[in-house]
Amino acid sequence: MKIVFTAEGKKWDSKMDPRFGRAKYYVVYNEETKELESFDNSDVEGEAHGAGPKAARKIIEYKAEVLITGNGPGGNASKVLEKIGTKIFIGAGDLTVKDSYEAYKNGSLNKF
Amino acid sequence: MKIAIASGKGGTGKTTLSTNLASYLAESRKVVLTDLDVEEPNSGLFLKSELFFSEDKYKMIPExxxxxxxxxxxxxxxxxxxxxxxxxxxxxxxxxxxxxxxxxxxxxxxxxxPMIPQKMGELQHFKTKNFDFIESRLIIGEEQAVPLIKQTLDYVDSQFDKDVVKIYDSPPGTSCPVIEATKDADFIILITEPTPFGLNDVILAIDTMKELKKDFAIVINRFGIGNDDIIKYCEENKIDIIAKIPNQRAAAELYSKGELMYPKIPEVKAELEKIVKYLESQVL
Missing domain, CATH: 3.30.70.20 (Alpha-Beta Plaits)
Structure with missing residues (x-):
């Protein structure tokens, strides 16, 4: 199963980015292969609108089943993620990627 | 003749200047005032007018x-x-x-x-005692101001001859809606307040107008508060300051009642006269 984290960097010890559409990076963890990859989303700064749907497209591309983030996606992105059945966990905005994965594993993150 | 009133910073007096200037100019010329701040048009609050025409405006959306x-x-x-x-x-x-x-x-x-029309807002055309007033209003939740501004400008062009003085109350900021509202204007008046915030944002607006290769000049509103950095900036950059509307409690009181200022405050009228003289020398 693939899990996407919204983060300020690309590593396990990177700080989480609480934003979804405007997160600096998407860190993707593949639980089967134990591989960690990332996508640099920083060019979203130049976009006035549509950051949410754009990010939701990334989730579709990665075929991620779980999204872990801080504040939760906005209305447009939520519609897309709901349609593909992504499980969204929020409240990890102040943690690192590693800590938010652990928090998700032991069930202490809230479902969006 | 098209004159756009813009600012950079919000709340510096675009609507105050637009409504007062339109009304004052209408004493001697044909004038139409158009409120292009379609996200929250407010010029109408200061005008006594009757509805002449209204229509829904649509944009095309794929389905x-x-x-x-x-x-x-x-x-x-x-x-x-x-x-x-x-x-x-x-x-x-x-x-x-x-x-x-x-x-x-x-x-x-x-x-x-296929592209299907979808309502994005409404255009209203009013008549005041001596000039026409047009405003468009986006419906709540609509994010795109530019298409409605464009259609409003098209309406004004279709309804009024070239010799009518067209005054455009522009949206604040320096993003797409402001570009759309100012790009066809013959002259831009940038109104600012003499504060650090006002200066910062009017410099952004000045740079925008330079980029658009527009003729523009500055009006300082609430003159007397803040500092004189805007005056120094304009001197250094050879930008004309064409009027300084004094900061007065009476102006705020009239504003709060939704009334025009120049009929009751002689100093405001004197500044409007300066603006008209300047416009006459440049474009009118």
Whole structure:
């Protein structure tokens, strides 16, 4: 199963980015292969609108089943993620990627 | 003749200047005032007028027709605004992100995204005692101001001859709505307040107007507060300051009652006269 984290960097010890559409990076963890990859989303700064749907497209591309983030996606992105059945966990905005994965594993993150 | 009143910073007096200048000019000329701040038009609050004409305004939005769609994904790749997204076996359209560019529709191999009109706002045309007043208002939740501004400008052009002085109350900021509201104007008045915030934002507006290669000049509102940095800036950069509307409690009181200032405050009228003289020497 693939899990996407919204983060300020690309590593396990990177700080989480609480934003979804405007997160600096998407860190993707593949639980089967134990591989960690990332996508640099920083060019979203130049976009006035549509950051949410754009990010939701990334989730579709990665075929991620779980999204872990801080504040939760906005209305447009939520519609897309709901349609593909992504499980969204929020409240990890102040943690690192590693800590938010652990928090998700032991069930202490809230479902969006 | 088209004169746009813009500012950079919000709340510096665009509407105050637009309404007072329109009314004052209308004493001797044919004038139409248009409120292009379609996200929150407010010029009408200061004018006594009667509704002459109104119409709904529409923008064209793609609507997915799944019958022939092969889910090729061209539409989402051609959309620069992330308004069309393929979600598994569905094409989702986000109308509020759509810029009505037709790319998804025209480039769809199976014509599965026909463009359908969708209401985005309303245009109203009023008559005051001695000039025309037009305002457009976006419906709540609508994000795109530019298409409505464009259609409002088209309406004004279709209804009024070239010799009518057209005054445009522009939106604040320096982004797309301001560009749309000012790009066809013959002259731009940038109104600012003499504060650090006012200076910072008017410099952004000045740079924008230079980029657009527009003729412009500065009016300082609430003159007497803050500092004289704006005056120094304009001297150094050879930008004309054409009027300084004094800061007065009486002005705030009239504003709060929704009244024009120049009929009751002689100093405001004197500054309007300076603006008109300047415009006469430049463009009128």
């Amino acid at each position: 997915w027709n799944k019958v022939d769609c092969t889910l090729c994904g061209e539409c989402q790749d051609n959309c620069n605004y992330h308004a069309v997204i393929q979600v598994v076996d569905t094409i989702m359209v986000f109308p509020e992100l759509c810029h009505s560019c037709f790319a998804c529709s025209e480039l769809c191999p199976t014509n599965s995204l």
